Amino acid sequence: MSHTHVAGAIHADVSVSGPGWLRRPTDVNALVDGLWSSGVRRRPDGELEVAGVPVTALAAEVGTPAYVFDEADLRERARGFAEAFAGWRVYYAGKSFLSKDVARWVVEEGLYLDVCTGGELAVALAAGIDPARIGFHGNNKSLAELQAALEAGVGRIIVDSFIEIARLAELAAARGVQAPVLVRVTAGVEAHTHEYIATAHEDQKFGFSIVTGDAMRAVEECLGAPGIDLRGIHSHIGSQIFETAGFEVAVRRTIGLLAAIAERTGQILPELDLGGGFGIAYTTLDDPRPTVELAEHLNAMVEAECRSTGLPRPELSIEPGRAISGPAALMLYEVGTVKPVVLAGGGVRTYVSVDGGMSDNIRTALYAAEYSATVANRASDAAPVLCRVVGKHCESGDIVVRDEFLPGDIAPGDLIAVPGAGAYARSMASNYNHVPRPPVVAVADGRWRTLLRRETVDDLLALDMG
Template sequence: MPAHIAGSLHAAPSPVWLPYPDDVNALMPSLWSANVTKGDDGVLRIAGHPVTALAEQYGTPMYVLDVADFRARAAEFARAFSTAFERVGPGARGYYAGKAFLCTAAAGWIAEADLGLDCCSLGELMIARRAGFDPALVGLHGNNKSDAEIAFALDWGIGRIVIDSFDEIPRVAAAAADRGTTARVMLRVTVGVEAHTHDFIATAHEDQKFGLSLQGGDAAAAAAQIIDAPSLELIGLHSHIGSQIFDKAGFEVAAGRIIGLRAEIERTHGVSLPEVDLGGGFGIQYTSQDTPTPFGEIAEQLADVVGKACAEHGSEVPFVSFEPGRAIAGPAMFTLYRVGTVKPVDTGSGVRCYVSVDGGMSDNIRTALYDADYSCTLANRTSPEDPVVVRVVGKHCESGDIIVRDEYLPADIAAGDLVAVPGTGAYCRPLASNYNHVPRPGVLAVDGEDVRWAIRPESYQDMFATDPGFAPVHENGE
């Protein structure tokens, strides 16, 4: 591209959606987990533990997980959807999307909430088995499953494998036949619904890698092949329309289309498909502009949607499954950083204040990848100063290394301060990298008085272990 003179695109005024705070030291409770508070001293606390003490003992950056909040959200989702769908049919179950955030401890909490677990890789399956998860409540997803993943799933006896392409049908069938077993499978259908979300996380329009097209007839043809395979049992159809969705309209259209295809397959082949999976994508509140729907309300809405669609097609209401991930993990965690530098920059049309912290796109790439918006707060003290718009950035060698694009912090924000970013429980640790050879932060799980690592911080020894040129190194890198 030709060079250009920086102009209004790089100006510094606050965005129109960002409200001027009445009190820059106060929290917006809806952005934070249930057990996070801020006292008159301005210190952020989780379950009564001041983050100043946590930072001193455990270091920064780190993800801080509110265990009670995570477990409560999982239980609430399970209860709300089961209750709502028992009103119209045989019920519903959530399958927690492990890609959002997964470790052995989290898998245990999900199992306790009576949710299933949706896995997308051999690593996620291994975590689930190590955690003692019931394999009957585990599913394997993915558009390019390896032979090792299919073998692991069948040998463990998981409850469902989601078929994503014609190529997978004979592979899964042959692997099941070799083991003398029948694989329970679902068929992922591309229903042609474009959710109102970022293009990279909208997954049900035609031009993308997931599923088999409803409109083009591929889904019906794939269903016929599965039904004809003796070692496969088609238990239902699967749809997923995207992520960070606030509008039920997409689910309504998707449910109508998937229920219609189900009715067509049942009539044509004389089979019963007892289950439909409508995926996940339920949005959470990252900033004051997000308006998520409570679990109970959205469950009732979607139960009505499915009941209506089945009535229109003259079919029985199926057991319905959903795949919450972000909606459970996202609000339950925040990331704690320490400020290193503060740099006011005159853009020519205003001054932008860059606040650099000791993490960045290696622990939260969502802002760079998805144009995601986050909020933040000064976490170690109160300030009498007026609010100023800041941009919280990381330490990496990229101009796009932005964590919080625009937020108000006190004008005296300075090196050594702690800044906390809420809503980082989903897709931050799983997408974390070693960019610039920076170790990935740990996940500190706080559960009342109990404080321990759910995932310990990565050491330099961990990071360099795959490089044959490195002998074991000390923590200081020597």
């Protein structure tokens, strides 16, 4: 595979065997299609703008670091899933990023909403989302969370353990209601992704195994529980998935399970949720499939398996999160220091320290996620140099972008933009080293507004009861 290295991506003219095997770009100012939201462009003076707002204006008004969402782009991606998967329930996976505004946006574009904690449920309800459009996930929902879900009347509760089935059945019976339930099953798929975000193999915490018979037993327990209305089964194979082969296996095994349930119990469960996990491009080495193509493939897989088993086509659901929120936002940082470091065996890597780091995006440190970057406040004629963009935290693993070519004249005060920051960055953010979390702003039609304000030191001290 041959790639041309330009600003905003990691590329190589030969197979990449590890970080650092990169080719210098011919134009360090160019932006790579597919990595940035649709509203991002470089102005004639070299500065980036998002939906008509220059990043220097954003930095001056809201400060850095900051998450910057392109509202129109996020809406377009949500609408694209609703249209491509017409006839399916498309749940936006709120864990990728959730605020009241984003919850409203995705529902306005025709989507449902998936939450996995009481906190996410509270945000959805505060946003005015119809509870019937909410699905509630989680492998260890507390009694209070289950009670809140029942009181709100959420549309689906996805159960994940025998203990939870018993708890939910008791709570629902006590309220005189029936909880609408999906049973999460483990399809035994080894998805091609990082170990920490693969969720359908046997040795992990989620779901009931089809292979061991636990899935069938969970279904039977739900069917026998007076407080549970079992609607179907749920499968999720992992995150940042590009190949459809894993989904093909999951479809075959889950529809096979539905057929086995029908044969054993006489019940044809009407629903099948195939989860999410659709990957996005963080660098040009990533090659996500178009949404329409994903829909065509998944529909074909389901049709084939239903013909094979003789089952009617179930009501289908999916749960994209990253594929909607991820590309819709960039992270904006300011450079603080620049430090060239001579590498063993020759060569130099330039360490570019920014005013954020692992507290605002832990993915690089957590599972070696790769990102891209570009200087955002200007263009440059300087020769590109190999850089590592790092944070301000007291950890050697505090890396924002492991390897990227940036202009050799990069200096303190420059702004750096990192694409693909809309998913699992702010939602996994922390206060490590007592650093307040950055704000989230949304830009549309040349104007910006705050979705989540910047935390302050006063916010941190307010929690300290000493």
